[in-house]
Amino acid sequence: MPLSPLPAPSRAAGPTRRGLLGAGAAGAALWGLAACGSSSGSDSAGGKDKGAGGKSTAKSAAQGTRTVDSAKGPITIPAAPKRVVAINDFPMAAMFDLGLTPAGVFDAGEEYVPQRDLAKWRAIPKVSDGVGGAIQVEKVATLRPDLIIGIDAQANLPYSQLSALAPTVLLPFTKSAAPWRDMADQTAAVLGVPAALDKLKQRYTERTAAIKQAHAAVLARTRWDLLQGGFDEGNWWLYGHGSPIGGILGDAGAVFATASQRLAVQQSVSYELITTKLADADAIFYYVTNDGKPANLGPKLFAQPSFQQLAAVKAKHTFGSIYFLPGGYEDALSVLDDFEKALTAL
Structure with missing residues (x-):
């Protein structure tokens, strides 16, 4: 599927699925995102993006961490993250599907939130600068995340600053032909529950x-x-x-x-x-x-x-x-x- 050269038809500047899907940002191939080396130990991830090639599976398991692939390469994350900030509404939707509540979410606009999720969505702190605005690192920091999940199509994302707060996994949206399916599957894998969406x-x-x-x-x-x-x-x-x-x-x-x-x-x-x-x-x-x-x-x-x-x-x-x-x-x-x-x- 060819990429569209057209600008994103987003109601606001933010990296929402409404803008990204409208721009044809999805590519042809699914870039698999797999979680590995899981453990049931401590959920502390040490606060920073460990990057690629850092620790062996055995050592990571002993520390209660797992290594997952991302658009930025392998990332070490908590084995069982408890305070997850979704900086895009694809991982947010996936967490809702999984029956989970993010610690914070990007604000894409209340009118685009389905009625079934509206009460939950309203109660969750927003981490963008108003509706459709840029991700605010300070707002994310106040939520004390142990994991941050977004997508690789997000423009002007303060990735290094977010990674300094918590492991930050960007899902490979740009290589996905069916983002609603792929981002959900990959979010579940990152969270360590790859089979939870089977029903x-x-x-x-x-x-x-x-x-x-x-x-x-x-x-x-x-x-x-x-x-x-x-x-x-x-x-x-x-x-x-x-x-x-x-x-x-x-x-x-x-x-x-x-x-x-x-x-x-x-x-x-x-x-x-x-x-x-x-x-x-x-x-x-x-x-x-x-x-x-x-x-x-x-x-x-x-x-x-x-x-x-x-x-x-x-x-x-x-x-x-x-x-x-x-x-x-x-x-x-x-x-x-x-x-x-x-x-x-x-």
Whole structure:
């Protein structure tokens, strides 16, 4: 999957999955992140990033540490970290999926947090400079983390300063074709519970198969386009079959209309091309905030006369989901729930 040269369509400057997925930052190959040398001893990691090649497995085990791979190389971390700061919302979503609560999180904006996680999210200290701002080392320090987890696509990240506070693991987002899946799996591996997501994985497999079987007739006659309202005036975002949302709907049997079928990941599109791109869609699946409204500049896109004249829009075959840019397995399962509701309505 080629990298997109387009700028990240993020509502703010921060390294959120909404901006990163919109920019097509995910690459083609999964760069495996494996945890090794685990022990059940002390959870103290000594406070600093040990880097590569430092200690043998036996010595690390005796000190209650493990060594994990990261985008920066091998990192020595506590065997059982207890105060984990998630400086990106991919590891945050993974921890929520695991039933864990981070000690601190990046603030990507409350309107993008699913209702199921909202109360928990509100109670967690935020470590960015306001909504979408830079990571503030001082805020992280006050939380006394024993582990920090982020992703390698984060720009202007004060990595050395964070590493001085606690071992800092950056997950290889840029080499991932399905970040919602890969970042969740790799976060679980870093936390020493690689099998903890197995039940969610099984539910996902079962749900996609069940949707294909139960809605075969509707799936066969319906062609879908996928879109996001965008962040630049006069433009919106079209998503393709190879995007994360396209992959999930494809697993459930979705057939894509011409524009989404021809597009590998996603691209920014002018309002002038609304009819050209979306004319043959039978239904449209799009991104909403947690109040159900079209996300970002979606209201302006939906108000365009050319959008209102689309066959799918006139037939009221437009369906929104806050999980359109999934962060983990629970999000992916919720995408499937929203997709099945749409199929039922058709």
